Amino acid sequence: MLIFVGLGLYDLDDISIKGLRAIEQADTIFLESYTSILMGANPDLMRELYKKPIIILKRQDVEQYPEPILTAAKSGNVVFLTGGDPMVSTTHADLRIRAKEQDIQTKIIHGSSIVSAVCGLSGLQNYRFGKSCSIPYPAKNWFPKTPLDTILSNIQQNLHTTVYLDIQENRFMTVHEGIDLLEKLMEGSSDTIPLYVGIARAGSDNPIVAAGSSTQLKHIDFGPPLHILVIPGTLHEIEEEYLKIFAGYEP
Numbered sequence: 001m002l003i004f005v006g007l008g009l010y011d012l013d014d015i016s017i018k019g020l021r022a023i024e025q026a027d028t029i030f031l032e033s034y035t036s037i038l039m040g041a042n043p044d045l046m047r048e049l050y051k052k053p054i055i056i057l058k059r060q061d062v063e064q065y066p067e068p069i070l071t072a073a074k075s076g077n078v079v080f081l082t083g084g085d086p087m088v089s090t091t092h093a094d095l096r097i098r099a100k101e102q103d104i105q106t107k108i109i110h111g112s113s114i115v116s117a118v119c120g121l122s123g124l125q126n127y128r129f130g131k132s133c134s135i136p137y138p139a140k141n142w143f144p145k146t147p148l149d150t151i152l153s154n155i156q157q158n159l160h161t162t163v164y165l166d167i168q169e170n171r172f173m174t175v176h177e178g179i180d181l182l183e184k185l186m187e188g189s190s191d192t193i194p195l196y197v198g199i200a201r202a203g204s205d206n207p208i209v210a211a212g213s214s215t216q217l218k219h220i221d222f223g224p225p226l227h228i229l230v231i232p233g234t235l236h237e238i239e240e241e242y243l244k245i246f247a248g249y250e251p
């Protein structure tokens with residue numbers, strides 16, 4: 001059996017009791033930490049708490065060479081750990097399909113997700129979000145414009161946009177870096193993003209939530225990762241009130 005377990009948002013306490021029970025019963029535990037990462041925990045703390053070994057997986061181990069995971073799940077109980085919810089903004093649906101094709105039973109134990117956390121922290125209503133996008137760190141000769149296109153298209157339709165910020169090995173894109181990259185993409189055009197909401201460390205005891213123009217947000221210290229951006233469409237009056245109270249928004 002292959003059980004996808006969501007670790008939740010920030011530290012060891014965010015996993016569900018169902019998730020912990022699945023770990024207790026597991027013969028093999030895998031952890032992927034390339035789609036998201038618990039900044040208030042680490043694999044050693046997990047091994048200590050779960051009293052079991054944990055095998056760390058890279059993207060290619062899951063997306064290109066998943067056979068060891070599937071083989072283990074054919075003969076025993078496998079838990080596959082992911083930050084947040086395992087099926088939100090990840091590609092793990094593919095692994096579940098591959099397991100099904102090999103007659104391996106699967107199950108999902110959900111975790112709290114950044115997708116719902118942004119709604120609670122910003123007050124932006126979940127049914128007013130359009131397509132989300134990700135900003136990658138620019139590589140040599142590669143700086144995609146698609147995130148900006150998604151944001152502008154959502155703004156035109158009066159929808160909010162969740163903007164995931166890149167995670168690379170020990171490199172986590174900040175709200176400031178994300179805004180700078182978007183501003184660079186808009187240089188020389190008439191496109192503008194009038195309002196940004198920056199969120200840091202959702203799920204921790206001290207998340208930061210700040211709303212304002214790019215210039216205003218550049219003066220905010222968001223602190224350590226993880227960070228995420230939300231670009232609102234036109235605000236509903238309750239959303240505006242919420243951002244004023246909880247995110248220092250000054251229209």
Ligand SMILES: C[S@@+](CC[C@H](N)C(=O)[O-])C[C@H]1O[C@@H](n2cnc3c(N)ncnc32)[C@H](O)[C@@H]1O
Binds near residue numbers: 090229
């Ligand atoms: C690709 S998404 C994966 C979402 C995850 N599966 C979930 O359900 O929460 C990961 C991105 O979301 C954002 N993120 C995830 N957890 C966060 C947190 N606790 N605080 C702020 N941003 C977070 C970061 O921008 C990160 O790069």
